[in-house]
Amino acid sequence: MTSRTSARHAVNAARRALLAGAAALALASPTRARAVRTDHAARIRHLIGQMTLDEKIGQLNQVPGGRQKALNSKIDAAQLDLVRKGAVGSYLHVAGADFLRDLQRVAVEESRLKIPLLFGIDVIHGFRTIFPVPLGMAATFDPEIVRACSRIAAIETSVSGLHWTFTPMVDIARDPRWGRIVEGAGEDPYLGSRMAEAQILGLQTEDLSGKDTVLACAKHFGAYGAASGGRDYDSADLSDRTLQEVYMPPFRAAALAGAGSFMTAFNDIAGVPTTANQALVRGQLREHWGYEGLVVSDWNAILELINHGVAETPAQAAALALKAGVDMDMAGGVYAGHLKQAVADDPSLLPYLDQAVGRVLAVKARLGLFDDPFRFGDAAREKAEIGSATHRAVAAEAARKSIVLLKNTGNLLPLTAPGRRVAVIGALADDASSALGSWRARGQVGDVRTLLSALKAQGGLTIDYQPGATPRGEDASGIPAAVAAARAADVILLVIGEDYDHSAEARSRSDITLPGVQAQLAHAVLDTGKPVVVVLMNGRPLALAEVLDRADAALETWFLGVESGPAIVDVLTGRTSPAGRLPAGLPRNAGTSPGFYAHLPSGRPADPDLSKDSARYHDVAIGPLFPFGHGLSYASFAYGDLALDRSTVAPDGAVTISLNVTNTGKVAADEVVQLYVRDPVALVARPVKELRGFVRVLLKPGETRRISFRLAAAQLALWDAGRWRIQAGRIEVMIGASSDDIRLRGAFTIAADGWGTEPPAALLTPVSVS
Ligand code: BGC
Numbered sequence: 001m002t003s004r005t006s007a008r009h010a011v012n013a014a015r016r017a018l019l020a021g022a023a024a025l026a027l028a029s030p031t032r033a034r035a036v037r038t039d040h041a042a043r044i045r046h047l048i049g050q051m052t053l054d055e056k057i058g059q060l061n062q063v064p065g066g067r068q069k070a071l072n073s074k075i076d077a078a079q080l081d082l083v084r085k086g087a088v089g090s091y092l093h094v095a096g097a098d099f100l101r102d103l104q105r106v107a108v109e110e111s112r113l114k115i116p117l118l119f120g121i122d123v124i125h126g127f128r129t130i131f132p133v134p135l136g137m138a139a140t141f142d143p144e145i146v147r148a149c150s151r152i153a154a155i156e157t158s159v160s161g162l163h164w165t166f167t168p169m170v171d172i173a174r175d176p177r178w179g180r181i182v183e184g185a186g187e188d189p190y191l192g193s194r195m196a197e198a199q200i201l202g203l204q205t206e207d208l209s210g211k212d213t214v215l216a217c218a219k220h221f222g223a224y225g226a227a228s229g230g231r232d233y234d235s236a237d238l239s240d241r242t243l244q245e246v247y248m249p250p251f252r253a254a255a256l257a258g259a260g261s262f263m264t265a266f267n268d269i270a271g272v273p274t275t276a277n278q279a280l281v282r283g284q285l286r287e288h289w290g291y292e293g294l295v296v297s298d299w300n301a302i303l304e305l306i307n308h309g310v311a312e313t314p315a316q317a318a319a320l321a322l323k324a325g326v327d328m329d330m331a332g333g334v335y336a337g338h339l340k341q342a343v344a345d346d347p348s349l350l351p352y353l354d355q356a357v358g359r360v361l362a363v364k365a366r367l368g369l370f371d372d373p374f375r376f377g378d379a380a381r382e383k384a385e386i387g388s389a390t391h392r393a394v395a396a397e398a399a400r401k402s403i404v405l406l407k408n409t410g411n412l413l414p415l416t417a418p419g420r421r422v423a424v425i426g427a428l429a430d431d432a433s434s435a436l437g438s439w440r441a442r443g444q445v446g447d448v449r450t451l452l453s454a455l456k457a458q459g460g461l462t463i464d465y466q467p468g469a470t471p472r473g474e475d476a477s478g479i480p481a482a483v484a485a486a487r488a489a490d491v492i493l494l495v496i497g498e499d500y501d502h503s504a505e506a507r508s509r510s511d512i513t514l515p516g517v518q519a520q521l522a523h524a525v526l527d528t529g530k531p532v533v534v535v536l537m538n539g540r541p542l543a544l545a546e547v548l549d550r551a552d553a554a555l556e557t558w559f560l561g562v563e564s565g566p567a568i569v570d571v572l573t574g575r576t577s578p579a580g581r582l583p584a585g586l587p588r589n590a591g592t593s594p595g596f597y598a599h600l601p602s603g604r605p606a607d608p609d610l611s612k613d614s615a616r617y618h619d620v621a622i623g624p625l626f627p628f629g630h631g632l633s634y635a636s637f638a639y640g641d642l643a644l645d646r647s648t649v650a651p652d653g654a655v656t657i658s659l660n661v662t663n664t665g666k667v668a669a670d671e672v673v674q675l676y677v678r679d680p681v682a683l684v685a686r687p688v689k690e691l692r693g694f695v696r697v698l699l700k701p702g703e704t705r706r707i708s709f710r711l712a713a714a715q716l717a718l719w720d721a722g723r724w725r726i727q728a729g730r731i732e733v734m735i736g737a738s739s740d741d742i743r744l745r746g747a748f749t750i751a752a753d754g755w756g757t758e759p760p761a762a763l764l765t766p767v768s769v770s
Contacts, residue, residue, distance in 0.1 A: 040365035044358055047113060051086075053340060055113060056353055058087040059360045061336040062296065062328050065091035065103075068122065071442075072099055083117065084110045087336065089360050090118035090164070090328065095442060097377035100161030108373045116364055116373035120164035123214075124183060124439035125149075127156035128447070129391040129562060133437040133539055134169065134195075136402035136558030138185035138583035139631075141672045142696045143198035145398050150202025152391045155212045159385060160442075161377030163367050164215040166263060168199040170250035171220055175594040176587060177230030179507030182438065182539030182559075184225065186583030187596045187628055189246050189761035190691040193253035197764075200257040208260055209368040218254035219263035220298055221285065222274030223247045227267055230593060232508045236269045241684070243269065244719040249761035252289065256762065260363055261294040264326055266301050273308045275301045275321050282325035294363045296328040297321060303332040314338040315345065322349055327356035387447060392563060399560040399567030401670075401696075404580035405632040406554040412531050413553045414574025414634060415491060418460050423485040424452055425525055426495035426518070427467035428537045434471075435564040437539060438504030447562045451495060451535065454565030458573065464489060469521040471499045476517045479524050486528045493572070494525055494551070495535045500559060503539030512543045512590045519547065526550045535568060541586045545625050548586075556582070577634040577669035579696065581738065585624035592620060597628040597739040598687040629674050629691070629738035635665025635701070639673075639735060639743035651726040651754025654712040659735055659744055661707060663699035672696045675709045675765065676734040676742070679716055682727050686718065689739055693765035710766045717756035724756035 048056070063082075066073040072094050082088050083106045094100060100119055107117045125131045131149040132139075140146065150167075157165055172192055173181035185195035196218060203216040223243055226236035238247070251262070264281060265274040274280060275297050285291045302321045303314060311317035318334045319342040329335040343349045368375050385391070405413070415422070428434060432448035455463050468482030469475065486492050496518045501507065513519060526532055526547070534547065534554040548554050555578065557568055570576040587595055606622040607614035616622050638661070645656040661673055675693035679686040693709040716731055717724035730749050736742035 040362065040370070043370060044361045044365065047115070047361060048354055048357055050113060051357070053343065055086040056357045057335055057339050058085070059089035059115065059357050060328050060339070061088055061333070062090040062092055062120070062330045063088050064331050065094035067093055071095045075103065080106050083107050086111045086113060086115065088117065090120060092120040092330065094119050095121055095160050095162060097159060097161045097379040097382045101374055101377050104373050115361070116369040118164055118360070118364055118369070119162045120166060121157065121162050121441060122167070122439050123153050123157050123165040123441045124167055124169070125437060126153050126395070126441065126443065126561060127160065128387040128442045128444065129156060129395050130436050130440055130443040130447070131395050131398050132402040132560045133182050133558050134184055135182050135186060135539065135583060136560060137398060138191060138195050139404055139556070139558065139580040140398065140401040140696070141191070141581050141694050142401055143194045145401055146195055146198040147202040148394050149398050150199045152394055154203045154214045156386045156391070157214045158212045158376050159378045159381040162214060163369070163376055164217065164261065165203065166217045166219060167203065168196055168216065168218060168254070169220065170196040170218050170254055171225030172247050172250065173225040173584065174596045175230035176512055176541040176584065177508050177510060177590055177593055178225065178227060179232055179503045179509065179540065180225070180505055181541070181584065182503040185250070187585065188583065188598065188691050189249040191583055191694070192250035193762045194764070196250040196254040197257035200254055200259045204258060204260060206258070208366045215260040215363060215367060217261040217263050217296065218251055218259040220265035221251055221262045222265035222267070222277065222280060223269050224265035224267055230508050232506050233266050235271070236267055238269065241719045244759060245761065249759040252759050252762040255289055255291050259293060260366060261296060262291070263296050263298055264301065266298050266304065268308060273305055273310060275326055276305050276310055276324050278324045282323070286325050292359070292362070294327050294359045295325055297326045297330050297332065299330050300332040302326065302329050302334040315342040318342045319346060319349060322352045322356060327359045395561050396563035396567055399563045400570055400576045402558055402560060402580050403567065403571050403578045404556040404582055404630070405578040406548065406556055406626055406630070407551070408553045408632055410552065412491070413533060413572065415461070415572055416574055419462065420490045421462045421464065421488065422455070423489035423492045424455060424463055424465045424495065425468045425482045425486060425492060426521070427470040428497055428499070429465065429493070429495035430467070431499065434500040434537060435559055435561060436500060437559040437561070438500050443562070449563060449565040451565045451568050454569040458569050469517045471497060471502065471516050471518060473516055476520055479517070479521050482521060483524050483528060486525045486530055489530060492525055492530050492532045493535055494522060494532050495537065496522055496547070497536045497538035497542065498540070500539070510590060512540065512587070514542065514544065514547070522547045533572070541582070541584050543587050543589045545588050548625065556580070574634060574667070577667050579631060579633055579670035579672055581629050581631040581672050582626055583628070585628045586626040588620050588625050592617060595624055598690050600685045601688050623740070627738060627740045630740070631672065631738065633665070633669045633671065634667050635663050635669035635699070637671045637699070637737065638662045638664045642735065642744040642746050644733070644746055644748050646748065648749045648751045649713045650751055651713050654710050655748050656708050656710050657733055657735070657746065658706055658708040660704050661697070661699065662704040663701050666701055668698065668700045670696050670698050671737065673707050674736055674738065675711070676736070676739065677711070677716060678732040678734070679718070679727070679729065680732055681729060682718060683720065683725065684718060689734065690761070691739070693767060695767040695769060697769050706770050708768045712763065713750045713754070714756040714758070715760040715763050715765065716750065717760050724758065724760070726750060726754040726756050728752050
C-alpha cells in the first residue's frame with residue numbers, strides 16, 4: 001500500500017467511525033429522549049417554582065469569561081461570587097477541561113439551587129484542528145465531509161469542557177463587500193440549507209445528550225446577510241417574499257435538523273431590530289415553526305436597541321427583547337441589570353420571564369447537565385485527541401475538496417513535468433496565520449502547513465520563493481526580486497488575495513480588488529509572459545477580472561485551515577482533481593454587488609447589444625466573472641439520457657429526474673451534478689434559475705453513473721401573502737455542471753394548485769447514485 005492510499009484508508013476509517021457513532025446514537029435516541037424529556041419537564045417546573053426573581057434573571061445572563069483571544073481571562077473572585085449567588089446562567093469565551101470543571105463545581109456545589117452553568121464558545125470551523133473557512137466548506141458541495149468536520153469540532157470542543165458553540169452561521173450572503181460572507185455558505189438558500197443541517201448534525205448528532213456532542217446555534221436569525229450595501233450591522237430592507245424564500249430557508253432547515261439554539265441578528269429589517277422583533281422571533285420562529293430551543297441575543301445587542309432608536313432606557317430594551325422571545329442576553333448585562341425594574345414596571349412580563357428561564361433550563365437538561373454536570377471535559381482526552389492525526393486527515397480531505405479550479409487555459413495544470421523550476425510569489429504562500437481564517441478558537445499558527453512548506457516537502461520541483469508583497473501595506477520594494485524570480489522560472493505560482501483579517505465581522509470593504517500593492521505585483525509578474533497559475537487566498541469573492549483574465553490558470557483556495565499547503569499541492573500536482581464549486585459568484589467589480597445567479601428575469605433582460613435598453617451596466621459585461629456553481633476539473637464529463645418518470649405531478653407529489661454522467665477524461669475525478677428549476681409563468685416573476693439539488697460523485701475514467709433526483713412539487717412553491725402557494729403549470733428542469741453550464745433540459749407539469757408548508761429551498765431533494 002502506498003503512503004497515499006494508506007492515508008486515504010485512515011481518513012475513510014476515521015469518517016466511518018465518526019458517522020457510525022452518529023448513526024448508533026440516532027438509533028438509540030427516540031425512547032431515551034422521550035423518557036428524559038418527561039423527567040426534565042417536571043424537574044424544570046419544580047426548579048422554577050423554587051427560584052427567586054434574581055435567580056431567574058441570573059439564568060438569562062451570559063457573561064464573557066474572557067475575550068476571544070484571551071479565553072478565561074475575566075474569571076476572577078468577583079465572578080465566582082456571582083456564580084455562588086446564581087447570578088450567571090452561562091459563560092462564553094472560556095475553555096479547558098480542568099478550568100471549566102472547577103468553575104462548574106462552584107455552581108453545582110456552592111450555589112443555592114445548584115444549577116449547572118452552560119459554557120459557550122465560537123467554534124466556527126474547528127476548535128484546534130482548523131478546517132477550511134465556512135465559505136470554503138460550502139464550496140465542497142459535500143454535506144458529508146462538512147458533517148464529518150463538525151463532528152470532529154464537537155469532539156474537540158466537548159472534551160475541553162464546553163457545551164455550546166455559536167455555529168453555524170447560516171446567513172445568505174449575496175454581497176461580497178460584507179466581510180462576514182466568509183462565515184456562511186454563500187448566496188444560495190438550497191446550498192445554505194444543506195450546509196446548515198450538515199453542521200448541526202455533526203455538532204449535535206441526533207441526540208444532544210449523547211457522547212461528544214455540543215449544542216449548535218443557528219445564527220444570525222433574521223436577515224443579517226442582507227445588510228444594506230454589504231455594510232456589517234446595517235439595516236436590511238427587503239420584501240417579505242425575499243425574506244421568506246431566500247433568507248429564512250437555512251434557518252428552517254437548521255430548526256428541522258434540531259438546532260438547539262438560535263441567535264438573533266444585530267441588524268433590523270425595515271426598522272425592526274430582530275432582537276426586538278416579536279413577529280419574527282415569537283411569531284414565526286416559536287409559534288409558526290414550533291421551535292422550542294433557546295434563543296440568545298448577539299453580543300450586547302439588547303442594549304443596542306437604544307442605538308437603534310426603539311428603546312429609551314435599558315429597562316425598555318430588556319422588556320422589548322424578552323417580549324420578542326430572546327431568552328438569554330449575551331454579554332450585555334441588560335437582563336442582569338435592568339429586567340427586575342422592567343418586571344416591576346410591567347408585571348405582565350413575568351410569564352415571558354418564566355418561559356425564558358424554562359428554555360435555558362431545558363437546554364441544560366437536554367445536554368445532560370442535570371444528570372452529570374461534569375459530563376463534558378476530559379483532561380486526558382483533551383491531551384490525546386485535540387489536533388490528532390486522525391482529525392488532521394479529515395481536515396486535509398475537506399481542504400482538498402474545497403479548492404475550486406476557476407480556469408485552466410491549455411491545461412497548464414496539473415504541474416506534472418518533473419524538475420520544473422517554480423517561482424512562488426506572494427507572501428500569502430507562507431502565511432500560516434491567514435490559513436486559519438478570522439475565527440480560530442484554539443487554532444495554533446504552528447499547526448499550519450503552508451503552501452510554501454508543503455511545496456518544499458513535496459520534492460521533484462525547484463522552488464524559488466519571493467514574497468514580493470504582502471496583502472497589507474504599501475511596500476513595493478520586493479517586486480523587482482519577484483519579477484527576477486519569475487523570469488528565471490518555468491512556471492509561476494502567484495499567491496495573492498486577502499489576509500485573514502480583511503474578511504470577518506466588521507470587515508466590510510467597498511473595494512474588493514486586491515489590497516495593498518498586490519495588483520502591481522501581479523501585473524509585473526504577468527508582464528514577464530511566463531505561464532502563471534494564480535492561487536487565490538481570501539475569505540470573500542474578490543473582483544479580480546484584470547488579473548484573472550491575464551493568468552493561464554487560477555485556483556480559488558479560500559483559507560483552508562491546518563492542512564492548507566498539502567491540499568493545494570495535491571491539486572497543483574494532480575494527485576487530486578479539483579471539484580469544488582463556487583458557493584457565491586465572483587463579481588467583475590464591486591459596483592455590480594449584490595449580484596446573484598437566481599435573479600428575476602426583468603421585462604428587459606440584460607442584452608449584450610448596448611444599443612438596446614436592458615437590465616445591465618453599460619460599462620461592464622453582463623453577469624459575474626465566474627458564476628455560482630462554477631468549478632473545473634482535470635477530467636471531463638458527458639451528461640446524457642435525461643428521463644423524468646412522469647410528465648405530470650400532483651401538488652403533493654414528486655417527480656424523479658434521472659440522467660447519466662460519464663467521466664470522459666483520463667483521470668479519476670469528482671463531478672458536482674447540479675439540478676436547477678424554473679417556473680416560467682407564475683403569479684409573480686420567478687428566478688431565472690434556482691438550485692434544487694446537487695450531488696458530488698467520484699467517477700473513474702470511462703465510468704458512467706446514473707443520478708436520480710426526487711423533486712417534490714412543494715419545492716416549487718412561492719411565498720404568497722403568508723402562505724406557500726403551489727401553482728399548476730409547466731416547470732423547467734435544468735441539469736448542469738454549474739449555474740451557467742447547463743447540459744440537459746426537461747420539463748414537467750404540476751397538475752393542480754395546492755399549498756405547501758415549508759420554505760421550498762429548506763426541503764432536501766433526495767439523490768441516488770447507481
Ligand atoms: C458575533 C457572533 C458571535 C458573538 C460571540 C458577535 O460579535 O456577531 O457571531 O457568536 O460575537 O463571540
